[in-house]
Amino acid sequence: MNNHTDHLDDNETENGYIKIDRYNEGKIASVAHHYSDILTQLGEDPSREGLIKTPERVAKALQYLTHGYDLDPAAILKGAMFKEDYSQMVVVKDIEVFSMCEHHMLPFFGKAHVAYIPNGHIVGLSKIPRIVDAFARRLQVQERLTNEIRDCIQETLNPAGVAVVIECKHLCMAMRGIQKQNSVTTTSAFTGEFAKDKTRAEFLRLITANLH
Ligand SMILES: Nc1nc2c(ncn2[C@@H]2O[C@H](COP(=O)(O)OP(=O)(O)OP(=O)(O)O)[C@@H](O)[C@H]2O)c(=O)[nH]1
Numbered sequence: 259m260n261n262h263t264d265h266l267d268d269n270e271t272e273n274g275y276i277k278i279d280r281y282n283e284g285k286i287a288s289v290a291h292h293y294s295d296i297l298t299q300l301g302e303d304p305s306r307e308g309l310i311k312t313p314e315r316v317a318k319a320l321q322y323l324t325h326g327y328d329l330d331p332a333a334i335l336k337g338a339m340f341k342e343d344y345s346q347m348v349v350v351k352d353i354e355v356f357s358m359c360e361h362h363m364l365p366f367f368g369k370a371h372v373a374y375i376p377n378g379h380i381v382g383l384s385k386i387p388r389i390v391d392a393f394a395r396r397l398q399v400q401e402r403l404t405n406e407i408r409d410c411i412q413e414t415l416n417p418a419g420v421a422v423v424i425e426c427k428h429l430c431m432a433m434r435g436i437q438k439q440n441s442v443t444t445t446s447a448f449t450g451e452f453a454k455d456k457t458r459a460e461f462l463r464l465i466t467a468n469l470h
């Protein structure tokens with residue numbers, strides 16, 4: 259666990275999960291207070307009807323969008339590891355990603371494709387998207403998000419290899435700045451068997467194939 263758990267009361271974490279509908283009221287009030295000032299700085303009137311609850315809504319939204327700090331991805335994986343004699347590639351593709359760039363605090367979003375080759379243990383399938391979310395719901399850069407997912411699976415499950423490819427659009431490049439609406443950034447990270455051209459090519463074929 260990292261040291262951001264003061265978002266929450268003790269006992270709210272179990273196997274890396276939190277109840278994200280429970281907010282730390284003190285922190286929400288403090289963030290909301292700052293957002294009221296920000297609205298004023300932007301030339302708005304925070305007391306007008308449509309904006310009265312906006313600072314609180316923004317504070318809650320931000321807490322949700324960063325709730326990954328309160329999750330322990332390794333604990334999530336460990337919660338559903340099963341001994342199994344299966345040593346072929348397991349691929350979970352097209353996992354929706356929503357994250358926020360740490361430079362502008364604007365969203366980046368797209369898809370993650372994750373594979374591993376078991377080495378005695380498999381993991382509950384849903385845990386792969388769960389750890390993608392646990393790392394994505396933080397302030398991120400796409401490269402670190404990619405590496406963190408890879409490292410968590412490698413270190414926790416000790417598979418024969420891990421592969422992660424993420425494709426995202428960054429709103430900081432679309433609605434401001436360079437204003438490129440259609441550019442997509444692809445990042446990748448591999449360990450073990452995926453260093454071999456043949457294994458990596460098989461993974462890339464599987465994530466681009468339209469099998470279903
Ligand atoms: N490598 C990487 N860069 C990112 C990511 N998200 C945003 N950025 C970039 O972070 C950089 C910050 O650059 P700066 O020059 O400090 O900020 P800026 O003046 O707002 O830059 P512009 O976006 O070019 O207007 C920009 O080039 C963004 O495109 C990411 O996930 N990975």
Ligand SMILES: [Zn+2]
Nearest residue numbers: 359361362430
């Ligand atoms: Zn950005």
